Amino acid sequence: xxxLAFRGAIEQGMIYSLVAIALFVSYRILDIADLTTDGTxxxxxxxxxxxxxxxxxxxxxxxxxxxxxxAGFVTALLxxxxxxxxxLAGIITMTALYSINxxxxxxxxxxxxxxxxxxxxxxxxxxGKNYGKLIFIVIVVTLLCALLAFFLRTRLGLxxxxxxxxxxxxxxxxxxxxxxxxxxxxxxxxxxxxxGALFAQHQQFSDISLGTGMVxxxxxxxxxxxxxxxxxxxxxCIIGAxxxxxxxxIIIAFALNTNISAxxxxxxxxxxxxxxxxxxAIKEQIAFYKLRKxxxxxxxxx
Amino acid sequence: MLTLNNISxxxxxxxxxxxxALQSLSLHLNPGDFVTIIGGNGAGKSTLFxxxxxxxxxxxxxxxxxxxxxxxxxxxxxxxxxxxxxxxPLKGTAPNMTIEENLAxxxxxxxxxxxxxxxxxxxxxxxxxxxxxxDLGLETRLKSKVGLLSGGQRQALTLLMATLxxxxxxxxxxxxxxxxxxxxxxxxxxxxxxxxDSNITCMMITHxxxxxxxxxNRTIMMDNGQIILDISGDERKKMTVEMLLEKFRQKSQKxxxxxxxxxxTAADK
Numbered sequence: 329x330x331x332l333a334f335r336g337a338i339e340q341g342m343i344y345s346l347v348a349i350a351l352f353v354s355y356r357i358l359d360i361a362d363l364t365t366d367g368t369x370x371x372x373x374x375x376x377x378x379x380x381x382x383x384x385x386x387x388x389x390x391x392x393x394x395x396x397x398x399a400g401f402v403t404a405l406l407x408x409x410x411x412x413x414x415x416l417a418g419i420i421t422m423t424a425l426y427s428i429n430x431x432x433x434x435x436x437x438x439x440x441x442x443x444x445x446x447x448x449x450x451x452x453x454x455x456g457k458n459y460g461k462l463i464f465i466v467i468v469v470t471l472l473c474a475l476l477a478f479f480l481r482t483r484l485g486l487x488x489x490x491x492x493x494x495x496x497x498x499x500x501x502x503x504x505x506x507x508x509x510x511x512x513x514x515x516x517x518x519x520x521x522x523x524g525a526l527f528a529q530h531q532q533f534s535d536i537s538l539g540t541g542m543v544x545x546x547x548x549x550x551x552x553x554x555x556x557x558x559x560x561x562x563x564x565c566i567i568g569a570x571x572x573x574x575x576x577x578i579i580i581a582f583a584l585n586t587n588i589s590a591x592x593x594x595x596x597x598x599x600x601x602x603x604x605x606x607x608x609a610i611k612e613q614i615a616f617y618k619l620r621k622x623x624x625x626x627x628x629x630x
Numbered sequence: 631m632l633t634l635n636n637i638s639x640x641x642x643x644x645x646x647x648x649x650x651a652l653q654s655l656s657l658h659l660n661p662g663d664f665v666t667i668i669g670g671n672g673a674g675k676s677t678l679f680x681x682x683x684x685x686x687x688x689x690x691x692x693x694x695x696x697x698x699x700x701x702x703x704x705x706x707x708x709x710x711x712x713x714x715x716x717x718x719p720l721k722g723t724a725p726n727m728t729i730e731e732n733l734a735x736x737x738x739x740x741x742x743x744x745x746x747x748x749x750x751x752x753x754x755x756x757x758x759x760x761x762x763x764x765d766l767g768l769e770t771r772l773k774s775k776v777g778l779l780s781g782g783q784r785q786a787l788t789l790l791m792a793t794l795x796x797x798x799x800x801x802x803x804x805x806x807x808x809x810x811x812x813x814x815x816x817x818x819x820x821x822x823x824x825x826x827d828s829n830i831t832c833m834m835i836t837h838x839x840x841x842x843x844x845x846x847n848r849t850i851m852m853d854n855g856q857i858i859l860d861i862s863g864d865e866r867k868k869m870t871v872e873m874l875l876e877k878f879r880q881k882s883q884k885x886x887x888x889x890x891x892x893x894x895t896a897a898d899k
Contacts, residue, residue, distance in 0.1 A: 483738055486727075486748035490735050493724035500683070500722070501791070502709035502739045 335462060337581040341574030342465045343530060346523035347546035348553065348569035349476065354516040355547065356565065357480075358509060359492040363418030364403045365546060367425030368396050368517045369539035372524025374432040377439045377534030385447045389525045395432075396521020399425060400514040407513075408506035429536055437536040439528075446529035461530065468526065472519065473566045479515075480562050488512045520546075548601040549573035555607060576600065631831045632659040632682070632799055636691035639677055639855075651677040652688070653855040659799075664825060664832045664846030668839055668874075670882075674855040675835045679801045682833075684708040696798050710739060713792030713830075715785070715805040722788030725777030729768060729787065732776050733757045736791035760790055764820060782813030786820060793824050800825065802834040818845070839871045849874075853882045 347369060354362040372392035379388030399421055406417035433439050452460035479485045491498050491508040498505050520542075528534040553572025558564050583596045603610075639652040651674045659665060669675050681688045684705035693700045700708050715722055723732050734749040734757075754772065761769040764786050768779075776784060785805060792800060802821065806814035822845060825832050836842050842849050849866055851859035851874070858881040861869060 481748055482746045483734075483743070483748040484746075486731055486735055487738070489727060489731075490724045493726050494721070496716075496721045497724055497735075499705045500709050500714045501735050502706050503735070504704075504706045 333581055333585070334578070335458075337577040338574055339462055339465055339530065340527075341577035342462075342469050342570065343523055343526045344545070344549065344577065345469060345570040345573035346472065346519050346526070347542055348549040348573045349472065349566060350516040350519040350523070351543070351546040351550050352565055352569050353476070353512055353519070355550070357489055357492045358512045358516075360407075360414045360509070360513070361418070361543070362400075362403065362513060362516060363415060363543055364399055364421045364425070364513070364517055365418070365520050365543040366539040366541070367422035367429065368399045368520040369524040369527075369542045370429045370534075370536060371399060371425055371432065371539075372396055372521030373528035373534040373538050374429045374439070374524075374536075375521070376525030377441055377528040378432055378434060380441050380444050380446055380529055381439065383445070385445065385529055388529070389447060389522065392521045392525035393518045396524075397514040397518040399521070400517030401510060403517070404506075404510035404513040408509050426536070433534060433536070439534040441529065441532040441534070444532070446532070447526075448529055465526070465530075468522075469570060472522075473563075473570065476519075477563050477566055484508070484511065544598070544601045545576070546573075548604040549576045551604045551607065552576055555604075631661040631663065631696055632657070633694040634658075634682070634691065635694075637678070637681055637688045637693070638690040639674075639681055639686070639688050651855050652681065654690070655856060656691075657850075657857065659831055659833070661831055662829050663848055665834070665848045665850055666842040666846045667833060667835045667850045667852060668837070668842045669852035673852040675852055676803055677855075678852070679714070679803050679833070679835065682708075682799070683712055683714050683801055711798045713797035713800045715788055715792055715800075715802050717804040717807045719781040719784040719788065719808060722791065723776045723784050726775060728773050728775055729761070729779075730754060730757055730772040732787065733760075733791060733794060736794045739795045739797075741795055760794065764790060780813075782809050782817060785809060785813075785817050789817065789820060789824065793828060793830065796828045796830060798831065800830045800832040802832065804835050804837060807837060839874055843869055843871070843874070851878060851881075853878070858882060 347365065351362070351365065354360050354365075372395070375392040375395050376385070376388035379385065379391060402424075403417050403421045406412040406420060407414050412420065430437065448461045448464060451464040454460060455463045480489060487498070487503045488508045488511060490501070490503065491505050491512070495505055498508070524538065527538070549572040550569050551572065552575050553568030553570070554565070555572075556575070557568035557571055559568070579600060580596070588596060634655060634657040637652050637655045638650075641647070641649045641651055649672075651672075655674075655678065667675050667678075680686060682693060682700070684700065684703060684707075687702065691701075695711055698711065700711070724735070727735075730749060730753075734753060737743075737753060737757075738748075757772065758769045761772075766783055766786055768783060768787065776787065779787065785808075789805070805821070806817050809817060818841065821834075824830070832846070834845065836845075843866065847866075848860070848862035849869075850857050859874075859877055
């Protein structure tokens, strides 16, 4: 793999890592598989792209975050007040977002941003063509990780963590689970939308199908990170999400580098995801076989 | 302190599974009262606690705690005044959070604090002090995840969490029933000490008639969603387990059917 392709994989990995971080908040902390993610990623990309064509890329990033939080709010409302099952609530919002995303992109399903100035062009003029983009992404991701780690230590952050850990306990400690779930999902979707927003400006286009399968890819990255970095503390989990995401992109880049054609990419992704997500179950199964074998040997030697 | 007026609750109303759990139950507790509650299977003891705690709303009646009308308050708002413990040690603590984080959550209850951090060094010092009083060695394990503790340790921690901010009312629903006898003894002793030290108004469901008569200053017997016996003072002091079971037979026209109570009564003999 060329240095250019490698750098590209790291840049993309770090942008996508925000999705993994968002899923850490919704899936790991709140224990909700939030399928809004697919729609929110595209929403962020769409908002960011359309404002970039207007010549206001920074505003695009900001509005993407706000719109992402709003999408999270809708999913949370469906779940907490209207008692829709969590998975279905996410699917409903995601479906609605498909139409909204088309509206945001001005009715077009694809929005190219060639030769438009983006937030990345600003940093390229500042730090040079080679590493300008990467420096900006590293700054954003580092800042976000630090803020999230801090937030999860605040009173509200602790309450959100407890909500996913033990709902019975949360109610009896005077925390309103509806409120903590709402804040958690708004936060997660705001981060996802930021990821989509950065992606659109980095890749210089937005497309209605960008977010398809994003929740699976994000989960795979998250789990790869958990296996490699561990889950003993919150900062570890967050760093794991970033590392896992970068590794996932490098794997994809290698896959592309070999003779696998781009049309098979989804299949490759699905296999990686299936292995990554089933890793704990496979490990358990192997441990069981070992135990059984040891038990049999023990009987035989007697 | 606590006044219940005409509380009724029927589950699955209008179906074949209809179950009257509470029938126009009224009760008044004075500040500092420690009431033990006994009764057969399905007598409505836990339903009574769930109605007070706000797990569901009662069909009729009102619940007043220290001049605050709780009748229609949601569960998490009532939790600002009421500490609760259940039989299952897993219910009261967050397993993937550390001991100090769990305590920090309990410390939020009903109290406004300065700053935004969930846990300060001053909090840690205070938690250590309170944990040391449990005498389980937990004060050196502030950063351990609660999931790693034994059932007894978790239940003791839950007790501390329920009383860390002194509640106006403490509801204990057979909170030692899932523990081994020695640990149960210890948690019960801790309960007695904490309740006495902070002069907490407390209600405790137990299946151990012996400890029901020993602990607290008042004993209530429930059957069929009603209070059938309410004893305190001298009458309670003279009461023995046998007399209480006899009273139950007289009042309810049937033998006592709580198998666990009978087992523990037999074991005590």
